[in-house]
Amino acid sequence: MAESGTISVATAARRRRVTLRIPPISVLLLLIIVLMCVFAPLVTPFGPNDVDPAHPFAAAGGQHWLGTDELGRDLLTRLLYGGRLSLTVCAGSVVIAFFIGTIWGVCAAERRGFVEEILMRTADVTMAIPQILFALVCVAAFGASLLSLTVITGLLLAPTSARMARSVTIQETSLDYYSAGIAYGAGKIRLLTREVFPNILPALAGQAVINAASAMILEASLSFVGLGVQPPQMSWGVLLQQGYGFLYNDPTYAVAPAVLILVTVFCLNLAANRLGSTRHRKVVRP
Amino acid sequence: MTAPVLDVRDLQVAIGTTPVVRGVSFQLAPGERLGLVGESGSGKSLTALSIMGLNRDPIRVSGGQVMLGGTDLLRLSRAELDRVRGARISMIYQDPASSLNPLMTVGAQIVEAINLHDKVERGQARARAADLLGDVGVPNPRQRLDAYPHEFSGGMRQRVMIAIALACQPEVLLCDEPTTALDVTTQSLVINLIDRLCSERGVATVLITHDLGVAAGFCDNIAVMYAGQLVEQSSTSTLFASARHPYSHALMSATVDLGVDVTSALPAIAGQPPLPGAIPQGCSFRPRCPRAVEACADQPIELLPLDGALVRCIRPITHHPGSGTHPGTARDATVGPPTEQERVPNA
Amino acid sequence: MPEAALLSVKDLVKVFPSREGKELRAVDGVSIDVRRGSTFGLVGESGSGKSTLSRCILRLLRPDAGTVSFDGQDMASMSAARVRRLRSRIQVVFQDPHGSLNRSKTVSDIVGAPLAAHRSGNRAARSARVAELLDLVQLPAAMTARKPRELSGGQAQRVAIARALALNPDFVVLDEAVSALDVSVRAQILNLLRELQGELGLTYLFISHDLGVVRYISQDIAVMYRGRIIEVGPREQLFAAPQHPYTRLLLDAVPIADPSRQRTRMRLLGEQTGADDRPDLPDDAGCRFRSRCPVGADRERCATEDPRLEPHAEGGTLAACHYAGEIS
Numbered sequence: 034m035a036e037s038g039t040i041s042v043a044t045a046a047r048r049r050r051v052t053l054r055i056p057p058i059s060v061l062l063l064l065i066i067v068l069m070c071v072f073a074p075l076v077t078p079f080g081p082n083d084v085d086p087a088h089p090f091a092a093a094g095g096q097h098w099l100g101t102d103e104l105g106r107d108l109l110t111r112l113l114y115g116g117r118l119s120l121t122v123c124a125g126s127v128v129i130a131f132f133i134g135t136i137w138g139v140c141a142a143e144r145r146g147f148v149e150e151i152l153m154r155t156a157d158v159t160m161a162i163p164q165i166l167f168a169l170v171c172v173a174a175f176g177a178s179l180l181s182l183t184v185i186t187g188l189l190l191a192p193t194s195a196r197m198a199r200s201v202t203i204q205e206t207s208l209d210y211y212s213a214g215i216a217y218g219a220g221k222i223r224l225l226t227r228e229v230f231p232n233i234l235p236a237l238a239g240q241a242v243i244n245a246a247s248a249m250i251l252e253a254s255l256s257f258v259g260l261g262v263q264p265p266q267m268s269w270g271v272l273l274q275q276g277y278g279f280l281y282n283d284p285t286y287a288v289a290p291a292v293l294i295l296v297t298v299f300c301l302n303l304a305a306n307r308l309g310s311t312r313h314r315k316v317v318r319p
Numbered sequence: 320m321t322a323p324v325l326d327v328r329d330l331q332v333a334i335g336t337t338p339v340v341r342g343v344s345f346q347l348a349p350g351e352r353l354g355l356v357g358e359s360g361s362g363k364s365l366t367a368l369s370i371m372g373l374n375r376d377p378i379r380v381s382g383g384q385v386m387l388g389g390t391d392l393l394r395l396s397r398a399e400l401d402r403v404r405g406a407r408i409s410m411i412y413q414d415p416a417s418s419l420n421p422l423m424t425v426g427a428q429i430v431e432a433i434n435l436h437d438k439v440e441r442g443q444a445r446a447r448a449a450d451l452l453g454d455v456g457v458p459n460p461r462q463r464l465d466a467y468p469h470e471f472s473g474g475m476r477q478r479v480m481i482a483i484a485l486a487c488q489p490e491v492l493l494c495d496e497p498t499t500a501l502d503v504t505t506q507s508l509v510i511n512l513i514d515r516l517c518s519e520r521g522v523a524t525v526l527i528t529h530d531l532g533v534a535a536g537f538c539d540n541i542a543v544m545y546a547g548q549l550v551e552q553s554s555t556s557t558l559f560a561s562a563r564h565p566y567s568h569a570l571m572s573a574t575v576d577l578g579v580d581v582t583s584a585l586p587a588i589a590g591q592p593p594l595p596g597a598i599p600q601g602c603s604f605r606p607r608c609p610r611a612v613e614a615c616a617d618q619p620i621e622l623l624p625l626d627g628a629l630v631r632c633i634r635p636i637t638h639h640p641g642s643g644t645h646p647g648t649a650r651d652a653t654v655g656p657p658t659e660q661e662r663v664p665n666a
Numbered sequence: 667m668p669e670a671a672l673l674s675v676k677d678l679v680k681v682f683p684s685r686e687g688k689e690l691r692a693v694d695g696v697s698i699d700v701r702r703g704s705t706f707g708l709v710g711e712s713g714s715g716k717s718t719l720s721r722c723i724l725r726l727l728r729p730d731a732g733t734v735s736f737d738g739q740d741m742a743s744m745s746a747a748r749v750r751r752l753r754s755r756i757q758v759v760f761q762d763p764h765g766s767l768n769r770s771k772t773v774s775d776i777v778g779a780p781l782a783a784h785r786s787g788n789r790a791a792r793s794a795r796v797a798e799l800l801d802l803v804q805l806p807a808a809m810t811a812r813k814p815r816e817l818s819g820g821q822a823q824r825v826a827i828a829r830a831l832a833l834n835p836d837f838v839v840l841d842e843a844v845s846a847l848d849v850s851v852r853a854q855i856l857n858l859l860r861e862l863q864g865e866l867g868l869t870y871l872f873i874s875h876d877l878g879v880v881r882y883i884s885q886d887i888a889v890m891y892r893g894r895i896i897e898v899g900p901r902e903q904l905f906a907a908p909q910h911p912y913t914r915l916l917l918d919a920v921p922i923a924d925p926s927r928q929r930t931r932m933r934l935l936g937e938q939t940g941a942d943d944r945p946d947l948p949d950d951a952g953c954r955f956r957s958r959c960p961v962g963a964d965r966e967r968c969a970t971e972d973p974r975l976e977p978h979a980e981g982g983t984l985a986a987c988h989y990a991g992e993i994s
Binding site for chain 3: 358359473502503504506507508510511514529530531532533535536537555556559569570571573574575576577578579581584585586587588589591592594607
């Protein structure tokens with residue numbers, strides 16, 4: 034009869050240490066992209082608007098890693114500086130969506146019935162409007178500034194956050210610790226902010242990462258059609274649009290921003306998956 | 320003794336690398352009813368799931384044999400196992416609501432179970448399904464074949480599960496807490512039904528339960544599990560009259576039934592059951608045992624025969640002569656003071 | 667009995683809307699009196715309305731009719747602010763030991779949460795009180811930093827009890843508080859609850875489907891069936907001479923740890939009530955138990971007249987049955 038059941042404290046400790054994994058590749062890649070954009074002046078010796086008329090459309094390699102554009106500006110440099118704007122819009126709109134969506138969803142979950150109906154049907158209607166169309170109307174109304182771009186994207190993404198917030202809040206508040214809290218006389222606001230919010234945060238964070246991917250695409254699309262970031266300011270969408278005109282002369286010009294957008298969105302989605310799977314992983318008990 | 324239909328030999332199951340079932344062996348004679356009794360975490364359900372080959376990652380069988388007739392179920396391929404499951408060995412689960420498909424009629428689910436192993440013509444399969452439903456005590460079986468699971472009450476759903484499990488005349492039926500999710504008044508009906516059907520068909524049954532009372536009314540023999548091991552195995556009457564292992568004894572005393580003395584404190588077992596991965600050396604019940612001595616910690620304790628039972632204890636409880644004639648008097652047995660009859664492992 | 671009642675429920679009704687526009691009367695005119703310092707046991711199967719009743723008492727649900735008076739004050743007509751103040755005197759322990767503790771908090775946060783919510787004392791005073799409470803429920807002080815998932819079921823339930831006692835309540839609702847625990851741990855918790863009652867002079871409302879446990883801990887017991895109390899009385903009388911056929915059925919259904927007797931009981935019971943799937947009868951027509959009743963299934967009076975809860979036997983039991991006592 035095998036008696037392999039006893040396990041030393043050391044083994045248990047070792048097992049615990051293994052669970053502290055290194056961050057996944059998607060997160061590492063995102064981190065590299067963000068850091069390079071933020072510290073762009075340290076990464077490249079050029080400025081984003083340093084013109085070198087002698088060398089337009091320089092090939093990739095040598096001094097210019099990704100070559101130069103029609104005015105001889107370094108493409109990598111422009112991509113990094115453009116990334117700053119793209120990422121700012123992305124982050125800003127995610128934060129807006131997070132705050133509006135969370136309050137929206139938690140209110141709906143807490144006030145079941147009439148208020149919930151109104152809030153959630155509003156969310157459904159908002160989600161049914163084509164995003165680009167909504168953005169077009171807003172840009173036409175408020176002008177194409179960086180701020181309005183961020184706010185519009187944030188508003189467009191808020192309903193998805195609201196839905197997530199509502200469903201996880203309903204799940205949490207149906208647990209007995211919430212009822213027990215009401216029974217010992219804690220107010221609802223106190224319970225929601227101190228007890229429920231930390232528990233729904235992982236789900237909301239996962240949704241925010243998915244939103245970041247959507248925001249990235251939305252920003253690029255709007256800028257590409259000329260309704261987002263306006264030249265001479267640049268974002269990945271703007272660069273993509275500019276490169277598109279020289280697709281046959283210099284494919285790298287258009288392909289590089291496209292690849293960057295693709296990789297960032299892909300990594301964001303992977304990271305969101307990752308967040309989701311850790312959240313749902315349960316402790317196996319016999 | 321006839322050859323056993325099910326022979327589990329030294330079954331070991333682990334979650335990841337943590338052993339949770341640590342060498343469980345038992346035999347099941349044709350038509351026998353064996354109770355596997357233990358608290359949550361004792362490994363009783365995992366034992367059943369492993370016998371059926373239903374473990375999913377990270378739970379896996381790490382050793383032993385499960386002999387059904389002459390074949391070792393643990394060595395079978397998935398396709399071979401599919402042919403055995405349902406046909407020769409089947410299982411009913413604790414929660415009848417989640418083990419039935421909500422989108423299929425009850426009749427279709429029984430017919431499916433029949434068709435898996437017996438290719439019969441459609442009308443014939445339906446007739447057999449109706450007979451089965453009638454057998455398990457569902458009123459108006461012909462009409463009820465076309466009903467969906469949500470149209471049945473909890474007790475009726477469990478009856479449907481029993482019909483499905485018995486559709487192909489298995490030799491062995493594993494029941495994993497079949498009545499835990501049911502009301503008390505329904506519980507006896509369902510146990511009674513399993514009892515009747517298994518006798519009629521000669522199906523050998525393993526009843527997995529945490530409720531000693533349920534096991535008492537149903538089982539011929541009972542195996543008590545603690546921390547992934549059998550600690551005592553004997554006939555039901557012997558166990559209830561004179562439990563030998565301090566854990567079985569304590570479990571019975573701690574059960575709050577209609578006979579407990581309401582004026583005094585309950586004889587509770589101190590402490591908590593050990594978690595898998597933190598099971599003490601030697602006897603796993605030692606830290607909670609009122610009879611433990613230093614020798615209990617020395618080495619693994621073997622499951623050894625004692626007066627017709629199997630007991631995993633070096634200081635089993637002795638019972639006064641004659642106390643065995645009064646069932647339910649296990650409470651009167653000597654627990655505290657040392658005994659004259661002490662055993663040494665491998666003696 | 668009523669003169670010393672700490673909690674008194676009168677004709678309480680709670681209706682839930684159900685599908686197809688029908689309504690489900692989960693609690694349908696229930697009255698109970700809980701004596702100060704005693705334990706009142708409430709037994710019933712799933713769907714009997716016992717948990718809805720407890721949630722109405724705790725004001726987690728608003729009753730549709732009837733009164734709940736606590737220590738002479740009617741809670742139904744009370745302002746929200748006064749209800750909140752009264753909440754410190756009425757506490758609850760739920761069934762699921764892990765669901766009733768917030769998984770992201772530590773044991774000391776959880777036990778101290780009621781104190782923080784009522785702004786009682788400063789940080790140091792609170793942590794001293796938490797230590798005192800953990801000691802009271804016999805948990806080692808080393809547990810304070812643990813998270814709920816690191817606790818066993820019994821330990822988690824002790825934490826829930828400590829939290830319930832934090833504000834020095836008079837009255838604790840124990841809603842299936844030991845039902846999810848293993849046999850060996852259940853006995854420990856029941857012993858603890860009895861000790862605490864003696865030490866702190868608590869009054870309990872003990873709700874359970876388990877007759878053995880209710881019998882052990884309660885002095886007065888009420889049996890609920892489909893929203894109504896069908897029998898209520900002191901423990902001794904109720905168990906010695908149940909008047910209502912449903913109480914009898916429940917008592918017979920409790921498994922006992924005696925193989926030969928249990929075997930015969932199980933057989934008898936199986937023959938006695940063949941079907942547990944008979945359609946529910948409409949609430950207004952006669953006795954709601956009659957479809958399962960061995961006494962009144964075919965009697966006309968049971969089909970036409972709804973029995974009232976009335977005294978039937980010596981010793982203070984009330985039963986809602988026209989033919990009370992016939993079964994025993």
